[in-house]
Every structure is written in C-alpha cells, then in structure tokens.
Amino acid sequence: MTATRTPRATPAAPAPSVKDTPGANHGLLRRLRPATVPVAVLLVLALLPYSALDIPVLLDGPVNSPGSLQLFALCLVFGALALGYDLMFGRTGLLSFGHALYIAGGSYGTQLAMTELGLGLLPAALLTVVLGALAALVLGAVSLRTLALGSVGFAMVTLAFAQAGSIYVERNPGGLTGGEEGLPLYVDGVPDALVGVQNTANVYWLALAYLVLVAGVVWTVTARPAGRVWQAIRDNEQRVAVLGRSPFAHKLGAFVLASSLAVLGGVVHLLVTAGATPHTSTPEFTLTLLVMVVLGGSGTRWGPVVGGVLFTYLDQRLGGWDLGVEPMLILGSLFVLAVYLAPGGITALGRRRSA
Amino acid sequence: MDTLVLLTLTGLGLGALYFLIASGLALIFGLMDVLNFAHGAFLTVSVYAAWRTAETVGGMPGLLLAAVVGTLTGLLLAAVVELVLVRRLYGRVKEQILVTVGLSLAVPALVQTVWGADARPFPVPDALSGTVGVLGARVPVNRFLLVAVALLVLAGIHLFLSRTRYGLIVRAGVEDRAMVTALGIDVTRAFTLVFALGGALAGLAGVLGGLYFGSLSPHQGTSLLVFAFVVVIIGGLVSITSVALSALTVGLVQQYANYYAGGYGDLAVVVLLAAVVLSRPAAGTGSPLTRLRRALTAPRTRSAGGTA
Numbered sequence: 001m002t003a004t005r006t007p008r009a010t011p012a013a014p015a016p017s018v019k020d021t022p023g024a025n026h027g028l029l030r031r032l033r034p035a036t037v038p039v040a041v042l043l044v045l046a047l048l049p050y051s052a053l054d055i056p057v058l059l060d061g062p063v064n065s066p067g068s069l070q071l072f073a074l075c076l077v078f079g080a081l082a083l084g085y086d087l088m089f090g091r092t093g094l095l096s097f098g099h100a101l102y103i104a105g106g107s108y109g110t111q112l113a114m115t116e117l118g119l120g121l122l123p124a125a126l127l128t129v130v131l132g133a134l135a136a137l138v139l140g141a142v143s144l145r146t147l148a149l150g151s152v153g154f155a156m157v158t159l160a161f162a163q164a165g166s167i168y169v170e171r172n173p174g175g176l177t178g179g180e181e182g183l184p185l186y187v188d189g190v191p192d193a194l195v196g197v198q199n200t201a202n203v204y205w206l207a208l209a210y211l212v213l214v215a216g217v218v219w220t221v222t223a224r225p226a227g228r229v230w231q232a233i234r235d236n237e238q239r240v241a242v243l244g245r246s247p248f249a250h251k252l253g254a255f256v257l258a259s260s261l262a263v264l265g266g267v268v269h270l271l272v273t274a275g276a277t278p279h280t281s282t283p284e285f286t287l288t289l290l291v292m293v294v295l296g297g298s299g300t301r302w303g304p305v306v307g308g309v310l311f312t313y314l315d316q317r318l319g320g321w322d323l324g325v326e327p328m329l330i331l332g333s334l335f336v337l338a339v340y341l342a343p344g345g346i347t348a349l350g351r352r353r354s355a
Numbered sequence: 356m357d358t359l360v361l362l363t364l365t366g367l368g369l370g371a372l373y374f375l376i377a378s379g380l381a382l383i384f385g386l387m388d389v390l391n392f393a394h395g396a397f398l399t400v401s402v403y404a405a406w407r408t409a410e411t412v413g414g415m416p417g418l419l420l421a422a423v424v425g426t427l428t429g430l431l432l433a434a435v436v437e438l439v440l441v442r443r444l445y446g447r448v449k450e451q452i453l454v455t456v457g458l459s460l461a462v463p464a465l466v467q468t469v470w471g472a473d474a475r476p477f478p479v480p481d482a483l484s485g486t487v488g489v490l491g492a493r494v495p496v497n498r499f500l501l502v503a504v505a506l507l508v509l510a511g512i513h514l515f516l517s518r519t520r521y522g523l524i525v526r527a528g529v530e531d532r533a534m535v536t537a538l539g540i541d542v543t544r545a546f547t548l549v550f551a552l553g554g555a556l557a558g559l560a561g562v563l564g565g566l567y568f569g570s571l572s573p574h575q576g577t578s579l580l581v582f583a584f585v586v587v588i589i590g591g592l593v594s595i596t597s598v599a600l601s602a603l604t605v606g607l608v609q610q611y612a613n614y615y616a617g618g619y620g621d622l623a624v625v626v627l628l629a630a631v632v633l634s635r636p637a638a639g640t641g642s643p644l645t646r647l648r649r650a651l652t653a654p655r656t657r658s659a660g661g662t663a
Contacts, residue, residue, distance in 0.1 A: 142629050155390060156584045157632060163581040164625035287456050294453055325468045332461025339453050
C-alpha cells in the first residue's frame with residue numbers, strides 16, 4: 001500500500017535542489033532526477049520488514065508479521081506480472097489471453113525440475129526460463145501468424161494454447177501436476193533461507209527483487225529503439241511496415257521477452273505461495289492480469305504495478321472482510337465501471353486531478 | 356465398430372453444442388468486431404435459470420419450459436448488455452472486449468455467490484436419459500436431440516440471413532460495415548439483434564449442455580467458450596456453414612482423440628488449430644503492400660461459397 005502513496009509525495013522534493021545547485025552538478029542531478037521516485041519507493045518497500053506498524057482494518061497483523069509480509073510479497077509479484085503483461089498489451093498493443101501458460105510453466109517447470117530431475121532451485125529455475133523462452137518463441141510465432149484475422153485472432157489462439165496447458169495441468173498426467181490440488185513446494189531443493197514462516201521476510205525481498213528486475217527491464221527496453229518500434233506498432237502497424245521495420249519480428253520479440261519474464265514470475269510465485277496451483281494456468285488468471293493493467297493504467301510506467309498491487313490486495317482481503325459475496329464479483333463490476341469512468345486507469349485519475 | 360459409432364455420434368453431439376455457441380460468437384465478431392467474452396456468462400446464467408425451471412416443473416414439460424426459459428434468459432441478458440454497456444463504446448473495440456471480460460469474471464462469481472461453487476446435477480427426463488442401439492452401439496438419446504436442434508438452428512440462421520431484410524443487413528454489415536452505414540441503414544439496430552440472437556443461442560446451448568453433461572457449474576460456460584473460440588478461428592468467419600463444419604470437426608477430433616490418444620482430445624483440438632493457422636496462406640509476415648497487391652490481383656476467394 002505504501003507503494004501507491006509514496007510516488008505522489010516525493011516528486012516535488014528534488015525539483016528546487018536542481019535550481020539551487022551550481023552548474024557543475026546540474027547535468028548529473030538532472031540525469032538522476034527521474035530515478036528519485038523509483039529509488040524512494042524501493043527504499044520504503046525494502047525497509048517494510050523492519051516496521052512493526054499496526055494498521056487496524058487494512059492488515060490483520062503488524063506490517064512485519066509473516067501474514068502481512070506474505071500478502072505484500074504476493075502483491076509485489078502480481079504488480080510485476082502485470083507490468084510484464086503490459087509489455088505486450090499496453091506497449092505493443094498485443095492482446096494475449098495466454099500469459100498464464102508461461103506463469104504456470106514457470107511454477108510447475110521449476111518444481112518438476114527439482115523433483116523429477118533432482119536439480120537445485122537455481123539450475124531448475126534457469127532451465128525452466130530457457131525452455132519457457134523457447135516455447136514462447138515457437139508458440140508466439142504460430143499465434144502471431146493469425147493476425148491476418150485481425151488482432152483478435154492472436155487473442156483467440158493464445159487463449160487456446162493456454163487452455164490446453166490448463167487442461168493438461170488439471171488432468172494430472174501420470175501424477176505429475178497434482179491435478180486440482182496442485183503441488184506443494186519441494187522444500188528439499190530450495191535454500192533454507194527461503195523456506196518457512198520465519199523466513200517470510202526473505203521471500204518478500206525476493207518478490208521485491210523480481211519487481212525491480214521486471215521494472216528495470218520494461219522501463220529500459222521501452223525507452224530504447226525497440227520500445228519505440230513497439231509503440232509505433234501499437235499506434236499504426238501498417239506505417240511501421242511501410243517504414244521498413246518488421247512488425248512480426250518486433251511483436252515476437254515483445255512476446256518472448258514478456259513471456260520469459262512471466263516464466264520467472266512463475267518461479268517467484270511458486271516460492272511466495274509455497275506451491276504450484278492449477279489456478280495460475282487458467283485463462284481466468286490471464287484475464288485478471290488484464291484487469292490489473294487496465295485498472296492501473298496500461299502503457300504507463302507505474303499503472304500496471306499499482307493496478308496489480310491494489311487488485312491483489314483487494315482480492316486477498318475482500319474474502320477476509322466477510323461481505324457474503326465472491327471477491328471477483330466486486331472486482332469484476334469495479335473493472336466494468338472503471339472502463340467507463342476511468343479510461344486511463346487509476347494513475348491517470350490522480351494525474352488529472354493534480355494537474 | 357460399435358465404439359467408432361458411439362464416438363462419432365457423441366462427437367456430433369459435442370459439435371452441435373459448439374456450433375450453437377460459436378455461431379452467435381461468429382456473427383457478433385463478424386459484424387461488430389467484438390470478441391464477446393461474456394458469451395460464456397450468458398450461457399452460465401441461462402443454464403441456471405433453466406435448471407431452476409426444470410427442477411420446479413419436472414419431467415418432459417419441465418425440460419421444454421426450461422429450454423424456453425434458458426433461451427429467453429440468454430436473449431434478454433445479451434440484449435441488455437448490448438444496449439446498456441457495449442453500445443456506449445461503439446467504435447472502441449478494445450474497450451468493448453474489456454467490458455465483456457469484466458462481465459465474464461463478475462457474472463460467474465455472482466452465480467457462485469447465489470448457488471455455490473459446486474457442480475449440480477441437471478434433471479434429465481426419463482425419455483432422454485436412455486440409450487438407443489445403433490449398429491451395435493448403445494448411444495445416449497440426447498446426442499440425437501443435440502444434433503437435431505443444431506441442424507434446425509443452422510437452417511434457421513441460414514434462412515434468416517438469406518431471406519429476411521435484417522439478415523441482408525447483417526450479411527452486408529459483416530462484409531463492409533462502413534458501406535452499409537453510408538447507404539443510410541441503421542446498423543446499430545442490427546448489432547442489438549445479432550447480440551440478442553447470439554445470447555439466445557448461447558442460452559439454448561446451455562440447456563442442451565446441461566443435458567449433454569448431466570450437470571451444471573458456475574464456470575461451465577467459460578470452459579465451453581474457449582472451444583467455441585477455436586471453432587470460430589478454424590471456421591474462419593467465411594459463412595455460417597463453415598462455422599458448422601468447423602464445429603463438427605472440432606467435436607469429432609476431440610472425441611476420437613479422447614478415446615484413441617489416451618484422453619488428450621483437448622490437446623488434439625489445439626494441435627488442429629495450430630495446423631490450420633499455419634497452413635492458411637495469408638499471414639502477418641507479408642508487408643501490407645504485398646498483401647494489398649495480392650488482394651487486388653487474386654480473385655476474392657472469401658465470398659465464393661459464403662452466405663454470411
């Protein structure tokens with residue numbers, strides 16, 4: 001929750017200091033200025049496990065209690081997953097309904113590489129990410145071919161692939177995936193520092209590290225020439241093709257990058273929730289990512305993160321407040337309303353009011 | 356031999372179910388470019404309404420009434436969604452999809468809140484719960500009912516599209532919406548009509564799905580919807596007959612693969628989809644210029660056998 005509040009408080013602070021400093025530091029400070037908000041947010045988030053603050057209704061225990069830290073970790077993972085998904089949806093204009101396939105692939109792949117191949121956590125995760133990237137390359141190439149049917153063809157084909165994966169997981173072939181029960185984390189393969197209630201802070205920091213990685217990759221790549229081409233594809237694909245760039249190659253690049261980040265996210269999800277759940281493989285899981293991105297504000301720096309954190313927090317907490325309805329009913333209705341009332345997402349609302 | 360007969364007839368029944376869902380989807384998508392994710396939600400609500408009716412009345416009259424109630428529920432729900440939600444976002448395809456996505460999440464959750472998450476048995480009248488001997492195979496009676504209803508619906512849609520004024524507008528709208536509008540015809544009314552028609556078919560499919568599976572659950576519609584999407588892609592939006600053929604293929608492939616390939620019918624369908632997608636000549640790889648040139652020089656194959 002701190003993540004949503006801090007950015008608004010800080011941007012004003014460094015502005016006067018730039019004016020005051022003599023010319024020598026001018027360039028350096030100006031170059032550093034865009035980094036102040038992320039660094040401040042990161043600092044606050046990194047220090048959360050040291051805070052014993054008690055927030056009555058919003059949290060069940062103090063901030064640094066295992067329950068709260070677990071909730072925060074989950075929020076951060078989903079913030080990062082939403083940001084990775086936005087690489088396709090908001091930045092390139094690709095509406096994929098198959099992102100869950102890669103997240104579940106990361107969770108189940110790592111778990112199975114540990115149990116079936118006897119690998120440690122790191123080699124297992126590495127192997128899964130490499131295989132996941134290769135799978136994304138092949139499936140992405142197939143899915144993007146359907147774009148002749150309009151961008152909706154891509155959406156439907158990715159959905160079908162994800163559904164196949166989901167069915168495969170629930171069928172429980174040879175007892176591999178655990179069916180509807182999922183798989184509990186294979187603790188023997190994981191370093192002790194990431195296992196158990198007393199180490200929730202470490203898992204939380206891992207989730208934070210994943211968010212930092214995804215934010216670093218997404219923000220860097222979108223500022224580079226490839227990112228500009230993605231944006232151009234989103235706005236006018238024909239023009240990109242006429243200008244001599246290959247929309248197919250760039251879209252495939254965005255797809256593979258986003259999918260690889262999702263596979264890695266699956267690994268982190270496995271560690272945070274201490275298990276692989278079949279829910280991560282369902283198309284509905286992808287739809288919730290889409291909802292997070294749109295709620296927060298697609299194609300923006302902070303929107304997907306804010307949306308992911310907020311959505312996950314509400315999804316987890318609404319059940320605990322005992323309202324007598326499914327959390328998804330409230331969140332789904334909220335989302336439908338947001339499409340009409342806040343077309344640019346929550347972050348755009350804040351900007352409009354302050355401007 | 357008897358297994359093959361059973362598999363074929365069951366596959367036909369499943370294909371009939373897919374056709375009922377996919378035909379509405381294909382019409383909506385063809386006319387309005389809306390990928391209607393709420394279609395599964397229409398089906399879910401309809402099947403619950405039908406279930407309540409069938410439970411209350413009971414027997415064969417109960418089922419007939421349930422079919423009417425289910426169809427009407429789908430029709431009304433779809434019409435309301437189109438008039439209240441989708442219409443305001445006219446021309447903004449992505450937002451329209453997002454709204455239907457939101458509905459597809461919220462509506463099953465609502466159903467789950469009211470009737471619980473567990474699957475419930477759908478009351479099947481005695482006349483439809485038995486089997487019939489065909490070439491030595493014992494085939495459940497409801498498979499024939501499904502196929503018969505799907506054939507009737509196919510004929511009905513065909514007549515509607517080819518013989519009525521609104522069918523003409525819908526066909527023309529699918530082909531070139533801007534041109535129809537330019538001719539002074541109010542296409543938005545056709546939108547509502549097609550949406551409601553799709554909802555009614557989804558509702559009917561829900562009732563028949565209840566018979567086919569013998570049960571109902573809040574997420575039944577959503578899982579069927581995915582296969583309906585597959586049917587729409589494989590059918591390629593050429594005509595309503597192509598949707599029917601594609602539904603038939605998907606249903607049969609799924610049943611055969613389920614039996615002969617160790618229960619992997621769903622995967623076989625996705626492989627089929629990938630094969631169809633890859634073998635289709637048009638692709639995103641060519642630049643728009645070459646695509647345009649190809650379109651200008653080659654005769655249009657799309658409209659050759661098409662009705663929709």
